[in-house]
Amino acid sequence: MTVTADQRELIHHVEANIDAAFTWDYERSRDSLVRLYEKAKTSQWNVTTDLPWDSDVDPEKIAAELSMGTTARFQTLGEIPGSPVAHFGDKEWLHVGVEIQNSLLSQFLHGEQGALLCTARIVETVPWIDAKYYAATQVMDEARHVEVFARYLDEKLSSQYRINPNLKSLLDDIIADPRWDMTYLGMQIMVEGLALAAFGLMRQTTTEPLLQQLLRYVMSDEARHVAFGVLSLQEYYAGLSTPELRERQEFAYETAVRLQQRFMQAEVWERMGIDPLAIKRLIDEHPRPEQQLFQTLLFSKIVPNVKKLGLLDAADGWLRERFAEIGVIQFENWVDTGEEYAALDEVAKDRAAATS
Template sequence: MTVADDLGRSDDAETRFVWDYGRSDERLHALYERSKAAQWNATTDIDWDAGVGTPGHVELLGTGLPLERAGSPVPPERWSDFQWEFHSWMTSQFLHGEQGALLATSRLVAMAPDMDTKFYAAAQVADEARHVEAYARYAGLLGNTYQVNPSLKRMLDTVVTESRWDIVFLGMQIIVEGLALAAFRLESCRSFDPVIAQLTRLVARDEARHVTFGVLALREIYGELTSREKAEREEFVKEAALLMSRRFRLEEIWQRLEVNAADGAAYALRDQRMIDFRRVMFTKIITSLAKVGLLTPGVHAHLAQLQLTRAVPAEVNA
């Protein structure tokens, strides 16, 4: 296949039959084998009775919350409520993002241009279904849920309706899954609740393979992009980063706590711990963009402007 034929057209991108059943990529095949061996059961492999937290237990969060109390627009007597709402909001967004990954990856099975990629995408569909199942069960135990964040919804809508298979990979495997991987690893370490800690550890193990899948699928073909194709994908990355960073203004939480939304968003944007949290969350995305050749000076400058990374390093992709 050629990049121009396979990436530049959208009329035949919805479903691709592949009549060559031979192995084409040993790396993807090895990843597929690891995925089969690492399957887990959300019903039996999580101790659901280990103790789901309640609003009265949020003091156990300690310093795990990525915001400083000083300077917060939340009244001191409601800080525990804020911690609980943040935990519930994060859990809900995990759940919604996993459904988006389920829908996007199911499209990749049909759209992928070779059988090895289809095999792994199919294995990931099973992963994502299990993730939705597990997070839905946990959200039910919390009894405190949130609707999908508008910026996340817009990102997911873009990915699941995109006709170019590589953009689906870029948006879901590199951006959304990269962000999720960082979030799950942080959550498994900081959580006051052993149930969500165990759940996110299992999910993070799957997500690490998913991000690797995206890098393997895109690294070679993105080396063949025309200047126009590369510019289009750079703009997609910039818009995706803007949407994903907007999630962390936490408007839904401020609304529920009856805190002025503008004051809350300003606090989330300027709080140093939250800035550091966002940068940690985007670390995997930045690494993956570099591997596929999309960490250009323009992309890196955009990420720095959004406070998702620091100044542009000399070694970014030209």
């Protein structure tokens, strides 16, 4: 069978030279991971039967509700003389909002596939049996997340976006790294930590019942995933040397910067016929509080978790200084996800309510 250029574009290969690890030690020695695994087994849900798919979704209404996390950050740019969006009125901003919504959900979809691949990798590479068991449940969770976002985009929204280049290169780098702890740091701590905060912001602002319910359930799972990263790396990092920890700090910092860039919505501006670089320049020259608030809130889960891992203060506080420079250090004493994941389990709450 001949493969066309279009079909080739549908598959993206990333080369990785990794060691798959068997362990012959089946003893259940890591209690916190045992508890997490038990929780995961009883908190599975079904995309097909547990969500109100018959709800009518109005993309313009969602876009208007979500403007705090989408258009509000850009709208004030219209007031700057010579701005490429100076001629935008309500109609154009609503259109931008709908497109940002399509783009955000599309990036969630692609990020979920990244999580699916990374966690399947962890099943193979992590040397601890309790972590292999837990990671296997996360693989199922991520399949469900890819399924739910793909279906929502297809049935309820107006268009899809390809993966954002910053997110793509970040996922490629995480997948290509052969060290098992780097998969965890890149995916469970950084990408999923940011996703948990982003889903939370969206869930708080939308009243669309299907989107709200799917975000509640996806977040219940994501909280466990981030906790998985915290509980596993806490043990592993305790045994690393200062130079090894410094390498992890640099990786966390570079990932943070790349995740921030992802939210400039370059692909939306291109689709609207506006040069994304002109928008970026305007934002750099005229920093606005709404822009900064949004970008920093996305780090509200990452920073306390990185602190719990000891990465903020290792190597003379190298990462603490960097996080202060990018304006996110103020979250360091917020609750870490290793502590709060059980409280975020909405699936368990709904089941308890249904049986009482």
